[in-house]
Amino acid sequence: MRERLVVIGGDAAGMSAASQARRMRGPDELEIVAFERGHFTSYSACGIPYWVGGDVEDRDELIARTPEEHRARHIDVRLRTEVTEIDVERGRVRARDLESGAESWTSYDKLVIATGARPVRPDLPGIDAAGVHGVQTLDDGQALLDTLTRTEGRRAVVVGAGYIGVEMAEALINRGYEVTVVNRGREPMATLDPDMGRLVREAMTGLGITMVDDAEVTALPTGADGRVRAVATADAEYPADVVVLGIGVRPETTLARAAGLPLGDHGGLLTDRSMRVRGQENVWAGGDCVEVLDLVSGQLRHIPLGTHANKQGQIIGTNAGGGYATFPGVVGTAVSKVCDLEIARTGLREKDAHRVGLRFETVTIESTSRAGYYPDAAPMTVKMLAELGTGRLLGVQIVGREGAGKRVDIAAVALTAGMTVYQVAALDLGYAPPFSPVWDPVQVAARKAAAKLGAR
Amino acid sequence: MRERLVVIGGDAAGMSAASQARRMRGPDELEIVAFERGHFTSYSACGIPYWVGGDVEDRDELIARTPEEHRARHIDVRLRTEVTEIDVERGRVRARDLESGAESWTSYDKLVIATGARPVRPDLPGIDAAGVHGVQTLDDGQALLDTLTRTEGRRAVVVGAGYIGVEMAEALINRGYEVTVVNRGREPMATLDPDMGRLVREAMTGLGITMVDDAEVTALPTGADGRVRAVATADAEYPADVVVLGIGVRPETTLARAAGLPLGDHGGLLTDRSMRVRGQENVWAGGDCVEVLDLVSGQLRHIPLGTHANKQGQIIGTNAGGGYATFPGVVGTAVSKVCDLEIARTGLREKDAHRVGLRFETVTIESTSRAGYYPDAAPMTVKMLAELGTGRLLGVQIVGREGAGKRVDIAAVALTAGMTVYQVAALDLGYAPPFSPVWDPVQVAARKAAAKLGAR
Numbered sequence: 086m087r088e089r090l091v092v093i094g095g096d097a098a099g100m101s102a103a104s105q106a107r108r109m110r111g112p113d114e115l116e117i118v119a120f121e122r123g124h125f126t127s128y129s130a131c132g133i134p135y136w137v138g139g140d141v142e143d144r145d146e147l148i149a150r151t152p153e154e155h156r157a158r159h160i161d162v163r164l165r166t167e168v169t170e171i172d173v174e175r176g177r178v179r180a181r182d183l184e185s186g187a188e189s190w191t192s193y194d195k196l197v198i199a200t201g202a203r204p205v206r207p208d209l210p211g212i213d214a215a216g217v218h219g220v221q222t223l224d225d226g227q228a229l230l231d232t233l234t235r236t237e238g239r240r241a242v243v244v245g246a247g248y249i250g251v252e253m254a255e256a257l258i259n260r261g262y263e264v265t266v267v268n269r270g271r272e273p274m275a276t277l278d279p280d281m282g283r284l285v286r287e288a289m290t291g292l293g294i295t296m297v298d299d300a301e302v303t304a305l306p307t308g309a310d311g312r313v314r315a316v317a318t319a320d321a322e323y324p325a326d327v328v329v330l331g332i333g334v335r336p337e338t339t340l341a342r343a344a345g346l347p348l349g350d351h352g353g354l355l356t357d358r359s360m361r362v363r364g365q366e367n368v369w370a371g372g373d374c375v376e377v378l379d380l381v382s383g384q385l386r387h388i389p390l391g392t393h394a395n396k397q398g399q400i401i402g403t404n405a406g407g408g409y410a411t412f413p414g415v416v417g418t419a420v421s422k423v424c425d426l427e428i429a430r431t432g433l434r435e436k437d438a439h440r441v442g443l444r445f446e447t448v449t450i451e452s453t454s455r456a457g458y459y460p461d462a463a464p465m466t467v468k469m470l471a472e473l474g475t476g477r478l479l480g481v482q483i484v485g486r487e488g489a490g491k492r493v494d495i496a497a498v499a500l501t502a503g504m505t506v507y508q509v510a511a512l513d514l515g516y517a518p519p520f521s522p523v524w525d526p527v528q529v530a531a532r533k534a535a536a537k538l539g540a541r
Numbered sequence: 542m543r544e545r546l547v548v549i550g551g552d553a554a555g556m557s558a559a560s561q562a563r564r565m566r567g568p569d570e571l572e573i574v575a576f577e578r579g580h581f582t583s584y585s586a587c588g589i590p591y592w593v594g595g596d597v598e599d600r601d602e603l604i605a606r607t608p609e610e611h612r613a614r615h616i617d618v619r620l621r622t623e624v625t626e627i628d629v630e631r632g633r634v635r636a637r638d639l640e641s642g643a644e645s646w647t648s649y650d651k652l653v654i655a656t657g658a659r660p661v662r663p664d665l666p667g668i669d670a671a672g673v674h675g676v677q678t679l680d681d682g683q684a685l686l687d688t689l690t691r692t693e694g695r696r697a698v699v700v701g702a703g704y705i706g707v708e709m710a711e712a713l714i715n716r717g718y719e720v721t722v723v724n725r726g727r728e729p730m731a732t733l734d735p736d737m738g739r740l741v742r743e744a745m746t747g748l749g750i751t752m753v754d755d756a757e758v759t760a761l762p763t764g765a766d767g768r769v770r771a772v773a774t775a776d777a778e779y780p781a782d783v784v785v786l787g788i789g790v791r792p793e794t795t796l797a798r799a800a801g802l803p804l805g806d807h808g809g810l811l812t813d814r815s816m817r818v819r820g821q822e823n824v825w826a827g828g829d830c831v832e833v834l835d836l837v838s839g840q841l842r843h844i845p846l847g848t849h850a851n852k853q854g855q856i857i858g859t860n861a862g863g864g865y866a867t868f869p870g871v872v873g874t875a876v877s878k879v880c881d882l883e884i885a886r887t888g889l890r891e892k893d894a895h896r897v898g899l900r901f902e903t904v905t906i907e908s909t910s911r912a913g914y915y916p917d918a919a920p921m922t923v924k925m926l927a928e929l930g931t932g933r934l935l936g937v938q939i940v941g942r943e944g945a946g947k948r949v950d951i952a953a954v955a956l957t958a959g960m961t962v963y964q965v966a967a968l969d970l971g972y973a974p975p976f977s978p979v980w981d982p983v984q985v986a987a988r989k990a991a992a993k994l995g996a997r
Contacts, residue, residue, distance in 0.1 A: 097979075129912065129914070129974065129979065131912075131972075131973060131974055131979075132912060132914060132915070132974045135914075135915060135974055135975070140915060140916050141914050141915065141916075146913075146914035147914060248973070252973075390972065391972065391979050392969075392970070392972035392979050392980070393969070395979050395980060396966075396967060396980075399988075410963075411967075412967060413964070413967050414969075415969040416969045417969070418969045418970060418971050418972075419971065419972075419973075420971035420972065420973050420976050420977075421973050422973065422975050422976070427976075429971055431969070431971070456585065456587075456588060457602075458585070458588060458591075458597050458602035458603060459588070459591060459596065459597065460596050460597075488947075490971060490973075490976050491944075491947065491948070491971050491976050491977065492947070492950075493971045494948075494950065494951050494968075494970045494971055494981075495950050495951075495954055497968065497969055497970055497971065498951055498954035498955055498958070498960075498968055498970075499954055499958075501958075501960075501964075501968055501969065502954070502955075502957075502958030502960065504954075504957075504958065507866075508869070508957070510852075511852060511856075511867075511868060511869050512950075512953065512954055512957055513848075513849070513870075513871040513872045513873070513874045513887070513953055513957065514848070514874060514950045514953055514954075515874050515875065515876035515885055515887070515946060515947055515949045515950055515953065516587075516846065516847065516848035516874075516875075516876065517587060517704070517708075517875075517876050517877050517878065517946075518585065518587055518588045518591055519591070519878050520876050520878070520883075520946050520947050521876075521947065523553075523585065523587075523847050523848050523851050524848070524851060524852075525950075532855075
């Protein structure tokens with residue numbers, strides 16, 4: 086009997102699941118229907134800042150696979166069609182055609198929920214004014230680009246200094262804007278400890294970006310034309326011809342909640358390691374709408390990143406297609422850049438470790454991307470957390486220039502394997518003068534942490 | 542009672558051991574004497590190609606710590622002093638002052654053997670002619686530079702296409718030479734499988750380097766002035782104004798052998814994981830003169846690399862200083878570059894896996910250093926070996942451009958942890974469009990290997 090797999094959400098997780106399920110089972114065995122309320126499928130939302138900034142010329146370059154390409158693989162993609170209800174009892178979803186307004190039910194044998202995340206949009210005066218933009222979707226990116234093209238002024242304010250905020254700061258710098266970043270926290274990049282965030286702030290200031298920290302936005306004042314003209318905080322007003330919101334996102338789980346599916350403390354769907362929704366036989370969920378296990382802390386987190394969405398989608402597709410695969414969890418790796426500044430992190434920050442009740446030691450070292458004597462050896466700062474008593478690696482943060490960011494992968498793999506800093510210091514990593522000092526910077530940190538923890 | 546630690550060999554392993562021992566114990570507790578037959582201590586032999594090529598201007602930049610700096614830390618460095626005998630029964634070494642020829646015995650409580658490696662120098666007609674150079678030591682590098690400065694001709698032949706050979710090819714290209722690389726093997730970089738070596742050959746040819754493979758050098762013909770004028774093989778003669786030998790090295794264990802210390806199949810000293818020479822209480826050895834455990838194959842290998850020498854020296858210094866540390870072994874990671882070509886490997890090649898009797902699958906994939914749509918995304922080829930049945934990662938080889946080489950670290954850590962390709966595919970690695978495709982190239986390979994091995 087031919088089964089039907091229904092996918093809600095046509096981006097990374099949903100379409101990876103659909104594609105992988107199709108690899109596992111042909112159209113004679115499995116019908117696949119994917120509902121997407123937007124105009125696009127399988128695009129790189131992470132690429133939007135580079136499209137806005139001009140590094141990527143054409144929007145279509147961000148699209149990994151078009152609806153037509155999916156349809157050619159017998160995946161029935163229905164664009165501009167929003168699922169409005171999930172009925173898990175009867176195994177069906179109700180969807181509305183956003184053009185015609187018509188609604189209808191579609192039954193499923195297997196369901197994939199990949200509804201993504203929705204941007205945090207604080208209830209501020211002016212939040213909906215012209216010139217205020219989010220950057221979650223390709224449609225958002227296009228709207229921002231249209232504003233940038235139409236607007237003569239060259240003052241941009243970015244609200245939020247997380248990775249979207251800093252990436253958008255770079256994009257706007259690249260387009261010739263005077264950029265101000267208004268940030269609620271003490272330092273930018275709250276995914277880092279404040280001492281490392283300070284390095285980011287200093288570097289961003291050095292790039293000509295005005296950094297406003299400890300500042301809560303109170304309003305987005307508009308001009309007589311109704312367009313945004315500034316970002317106001319309790320203390321000051323920052324003139325703005327365009328405002329970009331990079332405040333973060335929350336899991337989009339309205340449908341799942343209404344359907345009675347289990348949600349965690351962060352509002353994301355709860356799944357097992359096969360990405361099956363807890364308590365369900367034939368419902369999977371992945372991407373920005375789920376919570377994932379943090380392998381270092383043992384706690385659930387919400388980490389909206391395309392790389393996880395793709396992997397989880399692939400796992401779902403394998404399982405929904407009758408195979409067996411698991412998504413073991415994450416260690417919290419992230420990397421971003423602002424012009425030539427590279428920022429990376431993995432594992433626990435100090436406050437995470439405190440929250441879990443771990444006792445730890447921290448070290449911070451300076452090193453270089455290449456042997457010190459080699460041309461273009463770029464400085465980097467590495468901070469490392471290690472557990473007292475066991476020596477277990479708990480986290481690494483890196484701020485530096487070219488060659489700094491991806492070094493975090495060494496720590497990411499080591500964290501996944503539960504290695505100690507002694508083991509990290511002894512790792513056989515790639516060394517040659519153009520690539521690394523004789524001790525890789527991550528190992529310089531590990532060695533210092535080992536010395537601080539005492540000999541084994 | 543004040544003990545005396547004697548170190549034979551004043552480069553990476555020996556002086557790392559001395560420095561670490563000094564950190565552990567002050568001069569009142571431990572006297573440290575280091576014998577070095579050359580003129581320098583603690584220099585980066587790996588940096589010589591970049592000095593010769595002009596990327597590093599001054600020889601002294603390659604010196605991490607001078608004899609004076611060591612002496613300031615109460616390490617009694619005796620330059621131009623060659624140890625000629627080790628007497629383990631009586632705990633003493635005999636050393637000759639190479640200037641005066643005087644010999645004397647020095648007793649030790651603890652001994653570190655760090656005698657390094659000696660270059661393979663085949664017994665060929667002309668091998669000792671003027672214009673024929675090795676590049677093992679700073680003195681070698683200086684001699685080569687003197688020749689390059691004095692010689693008008695611009696034809697260089699490099700004998701050997703391992704990492705020293707390819708790095709010297711770059712150095713000579715950078716100095717404006719026409720470079721020919723004469724290589725005994727079927728493809729350059731015998732540390733890679735031939736299919737990956739072929740990519741290196743093609744890329745080097747594209748850089749304007751003449752690659753001669755499958756060629757055994759039979760003589761180095763000289764001119765009337767006694768200088769080398771060509772490199773001759775059975776089939777041809779390659780005109781040369783300068784010849785650089787990059788044929789490889791063997792452990793320098795003449796002293797150790799004479800002293801009855803245990804040597805392995807590769808001629809290197811055998812140690813335990815604390816780097817203590819097997820069967821000895823108070824003798825350690827590290828660096829290019831020892832054999833190391835390959836954690837993937839479980840066999841002993843000789844891997845002369847500065848990064849291991851430094852680490853082993855540090856382990857020895859900790860242990861000789863009364864602490865406790867171990868060097869667990871290596872996975873065979875190496876990275877090198879020729880102009881903008883990056884070459885990396887870790888773990889087992891096909892022939893290594895066959896030799897150990899492992900059954901495996903291989904995959905080779907093409908990917909890019911950054912998201913495909915991001916500017917300067919550079920192509921790379923990743924080959925992966927995985928064990929049949931278990932899915933255990935066995936080895937990775939990478940040939941690509943900027944951003945390719947250090948990705949091997951992901952595999953190096955995963956190999957150390959004994960991960961499967963399923964685990965590698967699920968790793969939480971740093972992703973953002975400027976840094977990586979959404980699946981890191983190493984994970985693209987792992988995912989393909991997993992698919993080939995079948996679902997778990």
